[in-house]
Amino acid sequence: xxxxxxxxxxxxxxxxxxxxxxxxxxxxxxxxxxxxxxxxxxxxxxxxxxxxxxxxxxxxxxxxxxxxxxxxxxxxxxxxx
Amino acid sequence: xxxxxxxxxxxxxxxxxxxxxxxxxxxxxxxxxxxxxxxxxxxxxxxxxxxxxxxxxxxxxxxxxxxxxxxxxxxxxxxxxxxxxxxxxxxxxxxxxxxxxxxxxxxxxxxxxxxxxxxxxxxxxxxxxxxxxxxxxxxxxxxxxxxxxxxxxxxxxxxxxxxxxxxxxxxxxxxxxxxxxxxxxxxxxxxxxxxxxxxxxxxxxxxxxxxxxxxxxxxxxxxxxxxxxxxxxxxxxxxxxxxxxxxxxxxxxxxxxxxxxxxxxxxxxxxxxxxxxxxxxxxxxxxxxxxxxxxxxxxxxxxxxxxxxxxxxxxxxxxxxxxxxxxxxxxxxxxxxxxxxxxxxxxxxxxxxxxxxxxxxxxxxxxxxxxx
Numbered sequence: 522x523x524x525x526x527x528x529x530x531x532x533x534x535x536x537x538x539x540x541x542x543x544x545x546x547x548x549x550x551x552x553x554x555x556x557x558x559x560x561x562x563x564x565x566x567x568x569x570x571x572x573x574x575x576x577x578x579x580x581x582x583x584x585x586x587x588x589x590x591x592x593x594x595x596x597x598x599x600x601x602x
Numbered sequence: 603x604x605x606x607x608x609x610x611x612x613x614x615x616x617x618x619x620x621x622x623x624x625x626x627x628x629x630x631x632x633x634x635x636x637x638x639x640x641x642x643x644x645x646x647x648x649x650x651x652x653x654x655x656x657x658x659x660x661x662x663x664x665x666x667x668x669x670x671x672x673x674x675x676x677x678x679x680x681x682x683x684x685x686x687x688x689x690x691x692x693x694x695x696x697x698x699x700x701x702x703x704x705x706x707x708x709x710x711x712x713x714x715x716x717x718x719x720x721x722x723x724x725x726x727x728x729x730x731x732x733x734x735x736x737x738x739x740x741x742x743x744x745x746x747x748x749x750x751x752x753x754x755x756x757x758x759x760x761x762x763x764x765x766x767x768x769x770x771x772x773x774x775x776x777x778x779x780x781x782x783x784x785x786x787x788x789x790x791x792x793x794x795x796x797x798x799x800x801x802x803x804x805x806x807x808x809x810x811x812x813x814x815x816x817x818x819x820x821x822x823x824x825x826x827x828x829x830x831x832x833x834x835x836x837x838x839x840x841x842x843x844x845x846x847x848x849x850x851x852x853x854x855x856x857x858x859x860x861x862x863x864x865x866x867x868x869x870x871x872x873x874x875x876x877x878x879x880x881x882x883x884x885x886x887x888x889x890x891x892x893x894x895x896x897x898x899x900x901x902x903x904x905x906x907x908x909x910x911x912x913x914x915x916x917x918x919x920x921x922x923x924x925x926x927x928x929x930x931x932x933x934x935x936x937x938x939x940x941x942x943x944x945x946x947x948x949x950x951x952x953x954x955x956x957x958x959x960x961x962x963x964x965x966x967x968x969x970x971x972x973x974x
Binding site: 533534536537538540541542544545546548549550552553554555556557559560561563564588592595596598599600 | 660661738739742743746747749750751753754755757758761762763765766769770773774777780784787791854857858861862864865866868869870871872873874875
């Protein structure tokens with residue numbers, strides 16, 4: 522007799538849902554922060570507010586690096602199994 | 603000698619299936635990038651082919667599931683695998699002909715299950731594997747992609763706020779180069795592994811490999827090459843359905859849907875779930891559209907696609923069972939598979955010739971959805 526818990530690989534499925542949700546939403550949100558930073562940088566530069574523009578560029582740069590790091594981490598995890 | 607002839611036919615047919623899989627799924631991988639203008643079609647398809655090839659090498663978890671967890675490899679013969687492949691290829695071509703983005707993966711698993719049941723009865727099905735690793739993830743994954751894409755685009759719009767559309771659109775288009783690449787990588791790794799799994803199953807059935815063996819390197823490399831070539835050959839017909847007929851997307855939606863699709867497929871592949879990449883990608887596209895405006899999704903077209911999804915497993919299983927029945931009319935030797943191969947090639951050439959005479963097929967939008 523196979524129990525439903527045995528049939529459905531619950532743990533793997535739950536982990537799939539959690540990791541895919543975090544990765545999908547997280548990467549898109551952080552990339553959106555990068556775009557926001559780039560857009561603000563352009564506007565602030567045109568308004569000649571250089572310190573604020575530098576902060577916006579910094580936010581964009583860090584967010585972009587975080588996205589790249591997340592992708593590289595994901596691929597490394599994939600290749601290790 | 604006879605079994606070797608059948609094995610060669612199985613491997614050739616499996617690689618042909620892999621080619622049609624890539625051919626059939628090109629649209630799913632590149633449609634969003636093309637429809638938002640993030641990439642030119644030729645470039646998008648070339649990059650997708652390359653990343654499909656690379657993706658096939660990064661995991662073998664799904665191949666192990668297909669080879670060992672769906673049907674009992676102890677009672678499988680190369681002829682059963684052959685008939686299953688014929689069922690899958692036939693269904694793939696039928697759905698390609700009508701422009702429906704159905705699942706090549708479900709067609710493959712359906713075909714193999716159908717021919718195995720026709721040959722040895724229902725006891726040959728490994729219920730745990732089929733239900734837990736194929737059927738339940740098949741339902742969960744597209745819904746997950748739908749929700750993740752919807753949540754992603756909602757959050758993105760909130761973060762972006764009222765920034766200048768030109769810069770924002772350009773930014774997401776650059777992002778789509780990466781998200782589209784990840785989607786192609788994900789597609790290659792999940793879909794190519796199904797062919798690796800089937801070839802491995804045939805090698806085990808033939809006694810060339812022990813039970814539970816991993817796919818040999820030549821199987822991985824040839825599967826990678828076949829799916830990459832298929833993707834490069836492209837399925838232009840289905841691009842229209844996926845890229846523009848479900849929703850009209852902006853670049854942010856394209857990025858969100860591709861990101862959601864890639865995340866779901868890559869994580870599922872890590873756990874060995876042989877997903878339908880088609881279902882997941884279309885789930886993401888619909889989620890990104892519905893989150894912005896429910897009426898933006900052409901639900902009639904989406905409904906047609908869902909009908910194709912539901913039909914795929916039983917239809918491919920039925921064709922696989924019929925193919926096995928027909929093949930066995932010629933006995934246990936190589937004659938049956940040879941005859942079926944020749945007949946199948948003839949039918950495929952006739953179908954392509956008919957399409958060539960009628961011109962490039964384009965699905966027509968009707969009130970109920972897509973029709974040929």
